[in-house]
Amino acid sequence: MDRPDLDDDATGPIRRITDEVSPSPARGASGTPGTPRKPARRTPPEGTRRRTDTGPQRVQANGARRVPAGDQRTDTGPQRAARRGDTGPQRVPAETQPRTAKKPEPQPETGHGHGHGHGHGPAAPASKRVRLLLIWLLAPLALATVVGMIVLYPWGKPDPTSVVPQGTPVAANITATNTGPCLAQGQVQVGDQSDPNAKPCLTVDLTMTDGPADGKKLKLTVPIEPSTPRFTAGDAVVLAYNGGNAGDPASFQLVDFQRGTPLLVLAALFAVAVLVLGRWQGLAALVALGLSFVVIALFILPAILAGENPLVVAIAGSGAIMFIALYLTHGLSARTSAAVLGTLASLALIGVLSAIFSAAASLTGLDDSTSTLIGSLGHGIDSRGLLLAGVVIGALGVLDDVTVTQTSAVWELRRANPDLSWQELYRSGLRIGRDHVGSAVNTLVMAYAGAALPVLLYSSISGVGLGALLGSEEIAQEIVRTLAGSVGIVAAVPVTTILAALIASREPAGYLSSTTKAVPSHP
Numbered sequence: 001m002d003r004p005d006l007d008d009d010a011t012g013p014i015r016r017i018t019d020e021v022s023p024s025p026a027r028g029a030s031g032t033p034g035t036p037r038k039p040a041r042r043t044p045p046e047g048t049r050r051r052t053d054t055g056p057q058r059v060q061a062n063g064a065r066r067v068p069a070g071d072q073r074t075d076t077g078p079q080r081a082a083r084r085g086d087t088g089p090q091r092v093p094a095e096t097q098p099r100t101a102k103k104p105e106p107q108p109e110t111g112h113g114h115g116h117g118h119g120h121g122p123a124a125p126a127s128k129r130v131r132l133l134l135i136w137l138l139a140p141l142a143l144a145t146v147v148g149m150i151v152l153y154p155w156g157k158p159d160p161t162s163v164v165p166q167g168t169p170v171a172a173n174i175t176a177t178n179t180g181p182c183l184a185q186g187q188v189q190v191g192d193q194s195d196p197n198a199k200p201c202l203t204v205d206l207t208m209t210d211g212p213a214d215g216k217k218l219k220l221t222v223p224i225e226p227s228t229p230r231f232t233a234g235d236a237v238v239l240a241y242n243g244g245n246a247g248d249p250a251s252f253q254l255v256d257f258q259r260g261t262p263l264l265v266l267a268a269l270f271a272v273a274v275l276v277l278g279r280w281q282g283l284a285a286l287v288a289l290g291l292s293f294v295v296i297a298l299f300i301l302p303a304i305l306a307g308e309n310p311l312v313v314a315i316a317g318s319g320a321i322m323f324i325a326l327y328l329t330h331g332l333s334a335r336t337s338a339a340v341l342g343t344l345a346s347l348a349l350i351g352v353l354s355a356i357f358s359a360a361a362s363l364t365g366l367d368d369s370t371s372t373l374i375g376s377l378g379h380g381i382d383s384r385g386l387l388l389a390g391v392v393i394g395a396l397g398v399l400d401d402v403t404v405t406q407t408s409a410v411w412e413l414r415r416a417n418p419d420l421s422w423q424e425l426y427r428s429g430l431r432i433g434r435d436h437v438g439s440a441v442n443t444l445v446m447a448y449a450g451a452a453l454p455v456l457l458y459s460s461i462s463g464v465g466l467g468a469l470l471g472s473e474e475i476a477q478e479i480v481r482t483l484a485g486s487v488g489i490v491a492a493v494p495v496t497t498i499l500a501a502l503i504a505s506r507e508p509a510g511y512l513s514s515t516t517k518a519v520p521s522h523p
Helices: 013-021 078-084 128-152 260-305 310-330 334-360 368-377 383-416 422-451 453-460 466-471 473-504
Strands: 113-117 168-180 201-208 217-223 236-241 252-257 516-520
Touching: 128 260, 128 310, 128 334, 128 473, 201 236, 217 252, 260 310, 260 383, 310 334, 310 383, 334 383, 334 473, 368 383, 383 422, 383 473, 422 453, 422 473, 453 473, 466 473
Parallel strands: none
Antiparallel strands: 113 516, 168 201, 168 236, 201 217, 236 252
């Protein structure tokens, strides 16, 4: 039987559908004409899916059903027309049209549209305001480093040479050795006339493998001293050729072993280990290491040998090494720039402390190696400045480790909680740095103690008291190196942390994710 309330009127079947989804009057109130008290439930046509609306999808007060974005419900007939709002005779009133558009979520400001995670690098690009801040801070320092290297480089000056003849290195192989009395070339011992108190000598038969007497055999006599290396048959050795007659054994002196092959194998093993673990970043680290040696060999050493102030040269060279190593290894990012700033500030502090306390302790820097260098140059050199330069360069590697770790910690804290203020970031990063600084200081102390181990052993058997031992030139130098470098490392933690916190807190949240790379939006 046909229901009278479902009869078609001027609005057609659409009127019937909107009547069915309209809210019912209050309980106990009489219905209005044309509006049933209990709307009839319309059975969907066969072949369509029945849907039960709950929560946000329940019937709204204005009579429209909210349809979530992405709804794939298949509707036919009048139901589809009701939601589409078709024009014509079946136009749906505005107050009954459904709101199906989902409000877009805000995207981080990238300058290109919207961001997508692609995992293209360890650090996202910095925002414009942070880039400008870092440029204002770092550009003068980078410019000062470049200008300092240009001014300090010995342009047009001849390469320094040693005034003490060192001889030309020549390679040879030992074929046989014999221990006996020390006899000059051509002498022969007759009977047993040796002095029991005389020191024996080692007679070595060699075959030259390069140089002016390549392929020729040679016999040399070497006094056996406690400091003399123990040569045996089969050793590959290095001779010093003084430029005389290549056939005269007096023109050669046995000085050392050949170590090229073991060192190359070890260097290859080191490179493979770095590449296997670090991959592309390991390759960048190896390139940065090579460039660091280039700066030392082509700038620091020639400038110091030319008579420039060793401390100033070391600071300029260390700045260049730091810029190259950090940016090449860790990428051009805001966090790397914060590490650069922290490293520079700590290096300056180490240089100032070393200069103050080396002067206060009246350190001359004239140890055995420095005395040998001055004798070879034939002129004076700032030995105390050379000591300070060694302190700065020696602390650079440990400082890089500390500053990069601190900036990474601060950035991760900010990324995990973008609502943290710079004060909260500083306090949290400082707690992490306290755990790191102890091991870093211990690393520096052990490095200097290992380098000065012979001096420590010699001083321990000298028979003097502990105070005199610690106050000796050799030991006092190592103490100043260790403590000045350690103070700089300790100071690097709060200095770098506060710089990183101030910079990271100014970064919008969209730039903090290490896996976010902004891509242009398409119209």
